[in-house]
Amino acid sequence: MIVSREKAKLSSPSAVADLLKKIFNREDNLSKDKEHFWVIIVDTRNKVKFVELVSLGTMNSSLVHPREVFRRAIKRGASSIILGHNHPSGNTEPSEEDMRITKRLIEVGKIIGIEVLDHVVIGTNGYSFKEKGLI
Numbered sequence: 119m120i121v122s123r124e125k126a127k128l129s130s131p132s133a134v135a136d137l138l139k140k141i142f143n144r145e146d147n148l149s150k151d152k153e154h155f156w157v158i159i160v161d162t163r164n165k166v167k168f169v170e171l172v173s174l175g176t177m178n179s180s181l182v183h184p185r186e187v188f189r190r191a192i193k194r195g196a197s198s199i200i201l202g203h204n205h206p207s208g209n210t211e212p213s214e215e216d217m218r219i220t221k222r223l224i225e226v227g228k229i230i231g232i233e234v235l236d237h238v239v240i241g242t243n244g245y246s247f248k249e250k251g252l253i
Contacts, residue, residue, distance in 0.1 A: 128164045131246030134238045138202045151206050153180040158200040182219050184226040191232050201237040208242035
């Protein structure tokens with residue numbers, strides 16, 4: 119489900135986190151207790167084309183499959199995407215599953231020619247896989 123078409127330019131992980139927090143804050147209180155997983159489709163200048171909510175999970179997990187992550191990106195001819203999700207606990211340190219799915223999505227992206235630019239986790243603070251050298 120496309121949740122935003124805001125045309126912001128994302129020049130840093132903090133800009134990504136700000137955009138996702140803005141989208142997240144529009145959610146109702148029941149949904150805020152669940153993990154959300156978004157895909158941000160950007161153009162070649164990192165300007166947002168749209169943000170899609172790929173998964174609305176539980177308090178501590180969300181089901182994410184590469185097919186769903188890349189579906190619209192492929193249809194729209196995207197060359198790159200940014201991943202994002204929240205941790206309802208507020209702790210933005212990625213879990214082992216976060217690390218596994220990010221690695222898998224990067225590999226799938228390489229195969230199909232859509233670069234994963236970053237994966238940002240929002241909570242009390244922010245966490246960027248790119249800033250930590252994991253992408």
